[in-house]
Amino acid sequence: MKVKIKVGDGYQEFQYDGDLNITVTSLLEKLGNPVEYSCSCLQGICGACAMVINGEPKLACQTFLKNEQVVKEYEVITIEPLSKFPLIKDLKVDRSILYDSMKKSKIWLESDAKVNEKDLDFEYEMSLCLMCGCCCEACPNYDLGDFVGAHIPVSASKVIGQEKDSGHVKEIKKSYKKGFYNHCVKSLACEDSCPAGISTQRAISRMNKKSVWRIRELLHHD
Numbered sequence: 037m038k039v040k041i042k043v044g045d046g047y048q049e050f051q052y053d054g055d056l057n058i059t060v061t062s063l064l065e066k067l068g069n070p071v072e073y074s075c076s077c078l079q080g081i082c083g084a085c086a087m088v089i090n091g092e093p094k095l096a097c098q099t100f101l102k103n104e105q106v107v108k109e110y111e112v113i114t115i116e117p118l119s120k121f122p123l124i125k126d127l128k129v130d131r132s133i134l135y136d137s138m139k140k141s142k143i144w145l146e147s148d149a150k151v152n153e154k155d156l157d158f159e160y161e162m163s164l165c166l167m168c169g170c171c172c173e174a175c176p177n178y179d180l181g182d183f184v185g186a187h188i189p190v191s192a193s194k195v196i197g198q199e200k201d202s203g204h205v206k207e208i209k210k211s212y213k214k215g216f217y218n219h220c221v222k223s224l225a226c227e228d229s230c231p232a233g234i235s236t237q238r239a240i241s242r243m244n245k246k247s248v249w250r251i252r253e254l255l256h257h258d
């Protein structure tokens with residue numbers, strides 16, 4: 037099969053005729069690591085190896101050649117860096133904006149976390165976020181501008197459920213409305229692309245309900 041790797045403005049091409057039951061990171065290794073890329077855990081935990089594989093953002097260490105339709109049909113694989121983040125080199129990008137947006141959105145706890153038994157499953161699911169950037173890459177509206185990206189409702193919905201400091205909860209809701217709600221076009225490409233299988237839709241609905249619709253407040257007239 038042909039391996040096409042985006043390097044700068046063009047593509048480097050390689051031939052690979054081995055086993056298809058390997059991941060993209062193993063493929064890069066078998067090719068002698070001809071380009072630079074990020075990876076760490078190789079277990080789908082750290083999110084470092086996110087890249088665009090056959091046009092879709094994916095974790096290279098979790099993407100098997102044998103499962104790629106384009107590989108099966110056309111015997112070719114195309115590997116590109118995430119396009120929405122500043123390029124460092126080859127397949128390596130700078131995703132520090134994901135952490136900057138967490139700070140901007142005030143995603144932290146000011147108090148000891150409160151535990152609501154009924155929210156534990158939801159909060160566990162939200163805590164699976166890898167901060168890999170696949171959701172931002174897939175989003176038609178994310179462009180490193182004012183829009184903070186889908187990892188924000190995922191983390192914010194967990195944190196406001198645990199935060200006891202009501203002033204801080206208000207600040208999180210306000211920055212969510214400004215940085216996420218006012219920009220999201222609800223394509224839900226974020227949910228389709230999340231390698232951790234997080235329902236971003238659940239996170240967005242929960243944040244919209246708490247920050248924008250204010251149903252509870254309206255019902256209670258406060």
Ligand code: FES
Pocket residue numbers: 074075076077078079080081082083084085086095096097098
């Ligand atoms: S290397 Fe950690 S998720 Fe792929």
